[in-house]
Every structure is written in C-alpha cells, then in structure tokens.
Amino acid sequence: MGILLAKFSPEYIIRIIGLDNSGKTTILYRLKGDQSSISTVSTNGFNLETIQCMNKNLVIWDIGGHRNVRNLYRHYYPQSHALIFVVDASDHQRIDEMKDEFAEVLKCSEGVPTVLILNKQDKENAMTESFIKEQLKLDDIKDRKWFVQLTSALNSESNSSLLQWLSNNI
Numbered sequence: 695m696g697i698l699l700a701k702f703s704p705e706y707i708i709r710i711i712g713l714d715n716s717g718k719t720t721i722l723y724r725l726k727g728d729q730s731s732i733s734t735v736s737t738n739g740f741n742l743e744t745i746q747c748m749n750k751n752l753v754i755w756d757i758g759g760h761r762n763v764r765n766l767y768r769h770y771y772p773q774s775h776a777l778i779f780v781v782d783a784s785d786h787q788r789i790d791e792m793k794d795e796f797a798e799v800l801k802c803s804e805g806v807p808t809v810l811i812l813n814k815q816d817k818e819n820a821m822t823e824s825f826i827k828e829q830l831k832l833d834d835i836k837d838r839k840w841f842v843q844l845t846s847a848l849n850s851e852s853n854s855s856l857l858q859w860l861s862n863n864i
C-alpha cells in the first residue's frame with residue numbers, strides 16, 4: 695500500500711544548498727531517518743533522497759557545497775519547488791562568504807519557498823538566531839515564503855516541523 699501511494703504521489707524537487715561543511719549531507723540523512731524513504735542515490739558529487747511526507751514525494755538533492763559546484767547548479771534553483779539553505783551557525787570565520795552565497799541564492803531563485811537551517815546548535819559558540827537573521831537580512835525577504843529551523847543534525851532531533859512546512863508550502 696505504501697509503495698503504491700508513493701508511486702502515485704506527486705513529486706517535488708527540493709535542493710539542499712549552503713557552504714561546504716555546513717552539514718547538508720548529515721541533514722539529508724537525518725531527514726531520511728525521520729520519514730519513510732523511497733529511494734537513495736549516492737554518487738560522487740551528489741546525494742539524492744526521495745522522502746514521502748503528507749502524500750507528497752519530496753525529491754531532495756544534495757549537490758555539494760564547493761564553489762565551482764554551486765556556480766554550476768545555480769541555474770537549477772528557479773526550477774526547484776523549494777530550497778533548503780544550511781548554515782553552520784558555529785562558523786564565525788565564513789560569515790561573509792555565507793552572506794554572499796545566500797544573497798546569490800536569493801537573486802537567482804525568485805519566488806521559490808526557502809528554508810534556512812541554522813545547524814550545529816550543539817556547539818557552544820553557535821551564533822544566535824537573531825544575529826544570523828540580521829546578517830542575512832531575512833526580514834527584508836518579500837518575494838517568497840521562508841522559514842527558519844534551528845537544528846543540531848548530529849543529535850537525534852526530529853525534523854518533522856521542517857518537512858511539514860515544506861509539504862504545506864511547495
């Protein structure tokens with residue numbers, strides 16, 4: 695029955711992006727652990743998971759975070775149903791790079807619902823939510839629906855509110 699439902703459920707493309715080492719792959723596998731996963735593809739350079747949530751198949755692409763890869767894939771962002779931008783909240787040194795990357799993502803993905811994950815909350819030096827929101831000028835975003843989720847992907851925190859938000863807003 696589950697397999698049948700999955701077969702006929704509509705598919706939605708979601709891209710998980712952000713700087714390298716922010717925790718994208720860990721989050722993807724955490725999401726997979728929370729929900730029934732339909733398929734997994736892992737090849738050199740990217741990971742692909744199809745997860746079923748609220749009768750929708752969420753096809754989540756983790757395309758790697760190195761600059762050359764990010765530049766290559768940017769033109770796929772507008773054709774996505776949603777984006778998940780992962781921030782390493784403990785990475786004070788690369789805050790400027792992260793701001794630039796987020797600004798680039800916003801520029802080329804008008805209207806695409808976006809989730810911002812502030813990851814690595816278990817680290818003592820994690821930047822606060824309000825600081826990161828201010829740095830990224832989140833309150834100025836008017837062209838899309840957006841949502842902020844604090845996580846520690848290494849710990850067994852549930853991502854159900856994130857998946858629910860995605861399912862409701864794609």
Ligand code: GDP
Nearest residue numbers: 714715716717718719720813814815846847848
């Ligand atoms: P990616 O390059 O964005 O895909 O990042 P990875 O998922 O490979 O994670 C990079 C490193 O950060 C790995 O060593 C992970 O174990 C670690 N990591 C991921 N999420 C967390 C977290 O929430 N807390 C901590 N302390 N480490 C994390």
